[in-house]
Amino acid sequence: MTSPLFPIPDERDVAHRAARLGKVAVLLGGTSAERPVSLMSGQGVLEALRSLGVDAHAFDPAERDLAELKREGFARCFIALHGRHGEDGTVQGALELLGLPYTGSGVMASAIAMDKVMTKRLWQSAGLPVPRGLVLDGAHHRREDTRSVPDSLGLPLIVKPAREGSSFGVTKVQGYSQMQEAVNLAAGFDADVICEEFIEGEEVTCAVLGQGDDAVALPVIRIQAPDGNYDFEHKYVSDDTRYLCPSGLPEAEEREIQRLVVQAYRLLGCRGWGRADLMIRARDRQPYLLEMNTSPGMTSHSLVPKSAQAVGLDYPHLCLHLLQAASLDTPSRR
Numbered sequence: 001m002t003s004p005l006f007p008i009p010d011e012r013d014v015a016h017r018a019a020r021l022g023k024v025a026v027l028l029g030g031t032s033a034e035r036p037v038s039l040m041s042g043q044g045v046l047e048a049l050r051s052l053g054v055d056a057h058a059f060d061p062a063e064r065d066l067a068e069l070k071r072e073g074f075a076r077c078f079i080a081l082h083g084r085h086g087e088d089g090t091v092q093g094a095l096e097l098l099g100l101p102y103t104g105s106g107v108m109a110s111a112i113a114m115d116k117v118m119t120k121r122l123w124q125s126a127g128l129p130v131p132r133g134l135v136l137d138g139a140h141h142r143r144e145d146t147r148s149v150p151d152s153l154g155l156p157l158i159v160k161p162a163r164e165g166s167s168f169g170v171t172k173v174q175g176y177s178q179m180q181e182a183v184n185l186a187a188g189f190d191a192d193v194i195c196e197e198f199i200e201g202e203e204v205t206c207a208v209l210g211q212g213d214d215a216v217a218l219p220v221i222r223i224q225a226p227d228g229n230y231d232f233e234h235k236y237v238s239d240d241t242r243y244l245c246p247s248g249l250p251e252a253e254e255r256e257i258q259r260l261v262v263q264a265y266r267l268l269g270c271r272g273w274g275r276a277d278l279m280i281r282a283r284d285r286q287p288y289l290l291e292m293n294t295s296p297g298m299t300s301h302s303l304v305p306k307s308a309q310a311v312g313l314d315y316p317h318l319c320l321h322l323l324q325a326a327s328l329d330t331p332s333r334r
Contacts, residue, residue: 006209006308006311006312006313006317006321008312008313008314008317014052014053014317014320015052015053017320017324018049018052018053018054018055018320019053021054021055021075021076021323021324022055022074022075022076023055023057023072023073023074023075024049024054024055024056024057024074024075024076024077024078024323025056025057025058025059025069025074025076025077025078025100026042026045026046026049026056026057026058026059026077026078026080027042027059027060027061027077027078027079027080027081027086027091028041028042028043028045028046028058028059028060028080028081029042029060029061029062029063029081030060030061030062030081030082030083030084030085030086030091031061031062031084031085032081032082032083032084032085032086032087033083033084033164033168033189034082034083034086034168035062035083037082037297037299038080038081038082038083038086040297040299040300041080041082041297041298041299041302042058042080042081042298043058044298044299044300044315045078045080045298045319046058048315048316048318048319048320049078049316049319049320049323051316052316052317052319052320054320054323056078057074059074059077061081061085061086061091066091066094066095066098067098069095069098069100070098070099070100074100075100075101076100076101076102076323076326077095077100077101077102077103077326078102078103078319078322078323078326079091079092079102079103079104079295080295080298081295082295082297083114083164084114084163084164086295087110087113087114087293087294087295088110088111088114088115088163089106089107089108089109089110089111089114092104092105092106092107092110092329093107095328096328096329096330099328100328101326101327101328102326102327102328103272103273103322103323103325103326104271104272104273104274104294104295104322105268105269105270105271105272105274105294106269106271106328106329107329108269108329109268109269109270109271109294110294110295112268112269113268113270113274113291113292113293113294114163114294115162115163116160116162116163116194116291117135117162117192117194119268119291119292120133120194122267122268123264123267123289126263126267128260128263128264128267128289129260129286129287129288129289130288130289130290131158131196131197131198131199131279131288131290132153132196132197133153133194133195133196133197134149134152134153134194134195135162135192135193135194135195136149136183136192136193136194136195137191137192137193138187138191138192141183141184141187141193143180146179146180146183147176147179147180149179149195150173150176150179153195153196153197154197154198155173155174155175155176155198156172156173156174156198157172157173157195157196157197157198158170158171158172158173158194158195158196158197158198159171159173159179159182159183159185159186159193159194159195160186160193160194160196161186161187161188161189161190161192161193161194162190162192162193162194163189163190163192164189164190168189169185169186169188169189169190170186171185171186172198183195199279199280199281199288200281200282200283201279201280201281201282201283202222202223202279202280202282203222203223203225203277203278203279203280204220204221204222204223204247204249204257204277204278204279204280204287205220205221205223205275205276205277205278205303205307206218206219206220206221206257206258206261206275206276206278206307207273207274207275207276207296207303207304207307207308208261208262208265208270208273208274208275208276209272209273209308209321209322210271210272210273210325211270211271211272211325212266212271215262215265215266215270216262217258217259217261217262218304218307218308218310218311219245219246219247219254219307219310219311220245220247220249220254220257220258220307221243221244221245221247221303221306221307222243222244222245222247222248222249223241223242223243223244224241224242224243224244225240225241225242226240226241241301243303243306245306245307245310246310249280253280253285256287257278257280257287260278260287260289261276261278261289264276264289264292265292268292270292270294271325271327272322272325272326272327273294273296273304273322273325274292274293274294274296275292275293275296275303275304276289276290276291276292276293277289277290277291277293278290298315298319304318305318
């Protein structure tokens with residue numbers, strides 16, 4: 001099935017588009033805790049682009065100076081970095097200064113989306129549904145500060161670092177005795193620790209492609225992980241997690257999630273692509289936004305490719321579509 005929104009061009013057209021893109025750097029690896037995932041994502045993107053004739057090359061910012069991108073004649077970049085120094089606006093800012101168009105959101109949207117606290121505040125201010133929560137900054141990680149959190153949010157609850165991904169540092173706290181250990185774990189990734197009420201229900205994710213009024217939500221994916229534990233192992237290693245696409249949700253429910261995610265995406269100023277994670281509360285089917293990923297995974301277990309495939313956009317052509325949309329916050333005058 002081919003979607004009219006994302007038609008796949010014929011081979012000659014693909015070759016023509018690939019030639020016009022010039023020399024392309026696939027940024028992968030990096031220095032964040034998500035480096036192993038980024039290496040997998042980047043290798044997949046690299047092979048996909050090359051299969052369509054794109055002059056694509058791997059470039060690891062942990063091993064090479066970004067200034068080499070300009071010196072070596074790269075024309076644009078596909079960002080397959082995840083986490084800090086890749087998804088948080090820092091690399092985006094460097095590429096802005098170099099005048100090299102890149103995939104995904106710009107500096108500000110990337111920085112805000114990476115910060116779950118700021119993202120949540122923006123969404124709350126616009127009346128979008130998010131779980132109740134509170135933030136423990138670096139001065140409030142002591143036992144006397146953490147032991148009262150369940151009194152405010154109830155149990156179970158979720159403890160996670162404010163600026164991290166791939167479920168690093170996340171704990172589902174079942175009792176008071178687990179709070180301190182959970183906060184200490186999260187604080188090992190970020191000084192700001194988020195504590196949120198646990199939304200009992202189904203976990204779903206929804207990707208968006210495009211920008212502004214042209215942003216389009218892809219089909220919703222329903223995630224069924226063993227014992228409801230969608231951790232790093234079940235995201236990237238194990239084959240035990242089930243991804244349902246079509247989601248099997250009622251049509252009206254799926255449309256509402258897509259509408260909500262596009263609204264959340266536009267509110268953050270995202271462009272290119274993104275993927276929102278949500279929980280659907282079992283007792284009333286209310287969806288709650290958890291976070292927005294502006295440089296989603298592109299591994300064999302990743303969700304954006306699964307959702308794109310459902311509308312006829314296969315992995316290589318998804319990569320090409322994203323690369324063609326590469327841009328700058330401010331067009332270069334060089």
